[in-house]
Amino acid sequence: MRQFKLSSPILTILPALALIPVLGVVLAGMHNGGLFILFEFFSASIHPSLDPAVIHSAWRGLQITIATALLSWVISTFVGVLLGLISSSIFWQVFGFSTRIAIVLRRLLAIPRSIHELIWGLLLLQLLGLSPWVAIFSICIPYSCLVARVLTDQIDNLDHKALIAIRNSGVNHISTLITALLPPIIPVINSYGGYRLECALRGATLLGVFGMGGIGTELQLTLQSLEFKEMWTSLWMLGVVMISLEAGLSWWRKDSFLTKQSERQLLISMAIMLAAIVISFLWLQALDVNIFSNFQWHPIPLPTLVEIINAFSELPWINLITSTIVMTIFAAGIAIGIPPLGMMLWPTKLGTTLQSAVWSFLRLVPAPLSALLLLLCTSPSISVAALALGLQNLGVMGRLLKEGINQQNDNLYAAIHSSGSGKRLAWLYGHLSPQSKSYLAYAAYRTDVLLRETVVVGVVGGFGLGWQLQESLSSFNWAQVVLVATSFSILTLIGESISEDVRHHLLKSIKREQNPSLQN
Amino acid sequence: MNSSRRNFIFSFLFISTLFVSNGTTWARPKLIVGAIPDQNPERLNRLYRLLSSELSNELDITVKYVPVTNYPAAVTAFRTGGLDLVWFGGLTGVQARLQKPGAKVLAQRDVDANFQSVFIANLNSNIPVIKNQSELRVLKGKRFTFGSESSTSGRLMPQHFLQQVDIKITDFKGRRPGFSGSHDATLALVQSGAYEAGVLNKQVWEANVNRKKVNSSKVRVIWETPIYVDYHWLAQPDLDKRFGNGFTEKLTKTLLGLSKSSITQSKILKLFGANSFIPAFEHQYKDIENVARKLGKIK
Structure with missing residues (x-):
């Protein structure tokens, strides 16, 4: 018996109210002492550093970042889809188990997701030492759990009746799952998965922490020294990549809307991902990032209860x-x-x-x-x-x-x-x-x-x-x-x-x- | 039958070990060098080849530079053996040495033996120039920023000098200080007025004065800290085993021998902000260790 109801479009706009207190505090603290440096930052965007050494270093960094992002994107999408599948209630229902397993799995997956990739990286670095895989894993852990959550929500929003009908018609479990779940999985891979690629690109700016270099290293180091012109060299490069990625993805989505056959779409997505893995492996190897280095286990003393x-x-x-x-x-x-x-x-x-x-x-x-x-x-x-x-x-x-x-x-x-x-x-x-x-x-x-x-x-x-x-x-x-x-x-x-x-x-x-x- | 089979396996293993060990000696051994991101890290990142080629010429080894952009990551990379020779700050060097017993302190810059930080203030804040350490108390209730969390000159030693006169980091405005992330950022933020006061490495301050990046109508030095030791080169304990007897000593000599008379060597020294490298010893860092323990940066 509620008196008024918030419609969902209003609900999306309502959070903007947070801007009022935030802007209040920010405006109250305004000062003009930094305007000169701010001006320097923005004017540096018009003439970024064209020093060959800077460009060369940023270009190399950009390639490392893209190659690593591709690799982590494929791994996290793949793992994410698997995890999403097994943490959906429908999956367990089809096999006749209690849906409680799904709920427990879902809650468990919230734990790796709650830790920032930087922290994962620093923790894994403790245990495994310097290796490109530490960077890749630390990006993949929270990302695949996020993909899993998105997919689980999509699957569990589906109409259960169709699924039960298919199962009752005597088809085996696996084909039931495939028939029922392929349609919702494909748009997730297509649309959300593509968007995750950009996230992976931004996440991969973290690679410097693991000694891999990358465009993020350029950004972080030039930020430390406030070398704005050199920073803009990297920002423009990264910007061009992000914009072309966005354009490419929207073209891909439009195109894939024409071909509505879901199996074919899935095959194409898989082929792209497979190609991405091979390319990024070769690319990283060519950039002298030793992707085939092996691990050593470096235990740390666990804290005692006291x-x-x-x-x-x-x-x-x-x-x-x-x-x-x-x-x-x-x-x-x-x-x-x-x-x-x-x-x-x-x-x-x-x-x-x-x-x-x-x-x-x-x-x-x-x-x-x-x-x-x-x-x-x-x-x-x-x-x-x-x-x-x-x-x-x-x-x-x-x-x-x-x-x-x-x-x-x-x-x-x-x-x-x-x-x-x-x-x-x-x-x-x-x-x-x-x-x-x-x-x-x-x-x-x-x-x-x-x-x-x-x-x-x-x-x-x-x-x-x-x-x-x-x-x-x-x-x-x-x-x-x-x-x-x-x-x-x-x-x-x-x-x-x-x-x-x-x-x-x-x-x-x-x-x-x-x-x-x-x-x- | 059985014993001949066993013999065969043994000889196979033996021969393959020979092959493997030969394989590793054929290639020149690789020394992996790293540095914490401190002063002008972006230039170091671009110009590291100067240093690598100098070291590999002198020592007849391959040198690879691995830029690690995070202080604790650099310490960890040293502990886990990913880096052989690292340019550490005072605190990070001590942390690394405690985590890797036997690690060797090789050299420091001429300036590091007598290092200082400067406390700076925005002129609008009306914070006076301080003559006596106890007057640091004027900073209570001010907006104050350190540099990076693990920086010796931008955080550890300044916090120590503040604590000596009973100023806790919760005494600043908002009950907490800022961590600008770098010396240059501290300067920019205090000069802009975002923070009323801050503290940074004296060398970086002077470099900025020389490059005319400091506006003296907005920001000034209010206090120079007492001297302490800071940056140093730290090497893995097992370099002699891997690169041959006497290698660590040769490496130290090469570092100490860098001189301004050679053009490339002078460029390297400039990159590190040094006139020369001088010998450094573990015992010089005992004070830093004690301070770090007191402030909880070392357990």
């Missing part, structure tokens, strides 16, 4: 956890709410083009860099950290929204628009409304990502669990590392169960409202 108890009393938990949650929520609000708000306020062609250009730029700028740029004109606060994180992820959410809208047909929008509503209202109910359910699902995944990304914004002041994790790692204090990593996992699990509840609620209310036309 040490863990001591570490527990050392850290200011309430403070750490609250600031982490506040930072994540504000950043998520900005990242989720702004793209639909902006698109609604300025839905013209020019508006859309300009906004997606801004999104591309925001995706390109790493969060530590945007935090530094923000600090050049405002005082440090948790809001600045949230804004820096939020801005980068805003670029990601904007891209997902635009892609979703481009893939649906225009009929609803045209109908609403021609019935005399304004352009904005028509956009809201014609374009955003059918997208809002899947957009909110991606928003939940993004919030996960934001939580673990709080690790990278120490420049704004040592806030939250993320900074503490870096500090404990750099002190080689394993007891603290264990505790902080556990808190990340617990927060992720709580966040996940909240978002699942909300989703169920939402699904039910949508079903009640517009019963027959429920699209997946």
Whole structure:
């Protein structure tokens, strides 16, 4: 008996309210002392360094990054699909097991997902030493678990009746699964998998930590010395790659929409992935990255119970956890709410083009860099950290929204628009409304990502669990590392169960409202 | 029957070991060199070939440079044997040596034996120049930033000098300091006014003054710390075993012998911000170890 109900398109815009307190704090702390450096940064974009040594180094770095990203992308997509399959309820139902196994698996997968790839990398480095595989694994662990979650959600949204019907007709289990699950898996690989490639590219900017070089090393090192002209050489190169990747993927999606045969699509995707593996192996070998090096096991002393108890009393938990949650929520609000708000306020062609250009730029700028740029004109606060994180992820959410809208047909929008509503209202109910359910699902995944990304914004002041994790790692204090990593996992699990509840609620209310036309 | 078979297996194994060990001696042994990302790391990354070719000419080995962009990762890479010779900071060097017993301190720069940090302040903050260490208390309640978490000159020693006069890192505004990530970033952020005060490596400060990157109407030095030791070259304990007797000594001599009179060597020294490398000894770093233990950076 609720008095008012929030419709789902409004729900996508509402998080933008987070911008008000954040901007309030940021504007209150404004100062003009850093304008000169800020000007230097932006003017350096027009004349990046053309020094042959800089270009050569960035070019080599770019190749290493792309090759590693390709490899980690294929592995994480493949592993992710497998994990997603076995953590879906349907999978166990088909074989006649309890669906509880699926739920347990799903919860277990939240643990690897909750730890940032940088932290995975530093931990694996402890155990395995310097090896390209440490970098690849550390990117793949959280990424494949994320792909798994997306896929599980897709599969479990399916109509169970069809599946049961197929099974009852006496077909064996495996072919039941294939017949029933292929259709939902293919769009995930096609659309979401392609988008993960860009994420892998951004994740691979981390390779410097493992001594592999890469374009991220160039970015990080030039950021440290504030050599903006040299930084822009790398930023432009990475930007060109990201833009061409985006264009290539959207061409691929359009093309694959023409060929609706799902088996053929799957085969093509598989062939591309296989080719990607071979190419990246050869490429890395040619770049003198020794991908065939073998591992050695380097154990570290595990912390004792006493040490863990001591570490527990050392850290200011309430403070750490609250600031982490506040930072994540504000950043998520900005990242989720702004793209639909902006698109609604300025839905013209020019508006859309300009906004997606801004999104591309925001995706390109790493969060530590945007935090530094923000600090050049405002005082440090948790809001600045949230804004820096939020801005980068805003670029990601904007891209997902635009892609979703481009893939649906225009009929609803045209109908609403021609019935005399304004352009904005028509956009809201014609374009955003059918997208809002899947957009909110991606928003939940993004919030996960934001939580673990709080690790990278120490420049704004040592806030939250993320900074503490870096500090404990750099002190080689394993007891603290264990505790902080556990808190990340617990927060992720709580966040996940909240978002699942909300989703169920939402699904039910949508079903009640517009019963027959429920699209997946 | 059985014994002849066993003989066969043994001789097979024996011969194959010969092959394998021969295989490794045919190729020139490879020395893997690394450096923590500190001053102008991007230039070091691009110009490392100068150093590698110098070392490989002098020592008749292959040298590979592996840039590791994260302090704890560099320490770990040294512990796990991924790096043979590393240019460490004071703290990271001690951390690495404690994790890899027997590691050898080879050399430091002429400037490292008497290293200093400078505390700087934005002029708008009205923080006065400090004559006496105890006056550092004026920094309480100010927005303050360190450099990188594991930096000796940008965090460890300054925090130690603050703690000597009872200033905890929770005494700054917002109950926490910032960690700008690098010396240059600290300077930029204090000069801009984002932070009212901060602390950085004196050498980097002077380099920025010389390059006219410091605006004296906005930022000034308020205090220079007492001297301490900092950066040094650290080598794996087993280099002699792998590269032949006396190798570690030869390597040390090569580093110490770099001189400004040769053009390439002078370029290398400039890259490291040194006039020359001088001998360094473990006992010089005892103070750093004690401070690090007190501040929880070493357990």
